[in-house]
Amino acid sequence: MSRISVRGFAVASATAVTAVGSVVGVASGSTAQNNDAETTAAGTTLLADIPAGQQAQVQTASLTQQADAQAIAADVSAKKDAEEAARKAAAETAVAKKKAAEKAAKAAKAAEEAKERAEAKDAASRDAAREATSFAVQSSYTIAQIQAMARQMVPSGQFQCFSNIVDHESSWNYKAVNPSSGAYGLFQALPGSKMSSVGADWQTNPATQIKWGLNYMNERYGSPCGAWSFWQANHWY
Template sequence: MASATAVTAVGAVVGVASSSQGATPQPVDVAGATLLADVPSATQAQTISDNFAVQSSAQRQSADLAAQKAAQEAARLKAAADAQAKADADKAAADAAAAQKAAADAKAKADAAAAQQAAARAAAKSQLSTTTDSAPTAGSSTGGSPQSIAAGMMDSTQFQCFSNIVTRESGWNITARNPSSGAYGLVQALPGSKMASAGSDWQTNPATQIKWGLGYMNATYGSPCDAWSFWQVHHAY
């Protein structure tokens, strides 16, 4: 390789030659010139290339590792989200099933209670109908107080409810009349003439009035006790 001194010498010779021919000598920039010594050898160039390759490979591996970790984290997050969604769906389904079962149980209880109540009313009506049929007929001699007549036309439980209503409506006075409405008799029929369906002597015969009142309570409420329950809320029936 040529040294810096040699290059300088060559420049000097060229300068002398140019001067000798009468031309203006030009300075030679030897400081900015690339020295042959700075040019890497083949071995150095290969080493540099290998270093670049190693760095590039390391960068790729780092990028691949980062991408792999990101993919794993994304997969973990998705799996957790899927598991939570499934748990929420399972809980919602379980809650819906529990609510449906509770509703079905409540309906079954309500239906059973309604059926039991209907059966009780039917039995009471049947019993009251039998009792009423065997009671004194309208116009016949009763030979007793209105209370004893009524007691003979129904069982004791129903009689007590019936008595509670009559006591508050008329005080067991067969000729009681409401001065405001005109309601008449033991059960305060409105108008009193309604009781004619039970007998023409409805104005004076307690048996006729009781028979009509008992039929009215059975037909309208199911029994005297049901009528009494209504009366306690509304103070009328």
């Protein structure tokens, strides 16, 4: 049998160790040889030096030790993987929560802006309704008078857009009639009778027409400037 070196493990059986020492001592026959044998036994135990009856026990102890070491290493690796997975999951959860919060904030902001626009539109409509009836009824109106009415009824920041549309539609002639379609008034409403929704005097009172035109622009385009942007792109509104 060849001499197989078994390193790195503790001999599980005291009997096996004693047997190894006895065998080495008998074979040596001298003090020097005994010292050498002791050094060999302390550093490297040769499987061939162990009695045959003990070799299986020694090999089993070695394999058990190796298995234990492998199990510990596997446990450490599994724990490390679990911790890394937990950190990754926590990071992904944090990112998802942040995105959800940002989305909610944007939705809230959009809702608030929509509310403000609606309130501004309602306020403009109320102002127009109140101011449209505050002008004295006349038999006729000059362009300057009609424009003065509009300046009092249309928000200052929207007036230029409002004026641009009226310039292109009727040149501020509240009795303008389109010979082809029959569209009528400052805004060339078609049919003109739709302006009766804000006043029965829609044919003769520019204040009533201004009120209707402002309401129309706010409701359909959000504002006179919104209507003017559409007009520029399409040449109608």
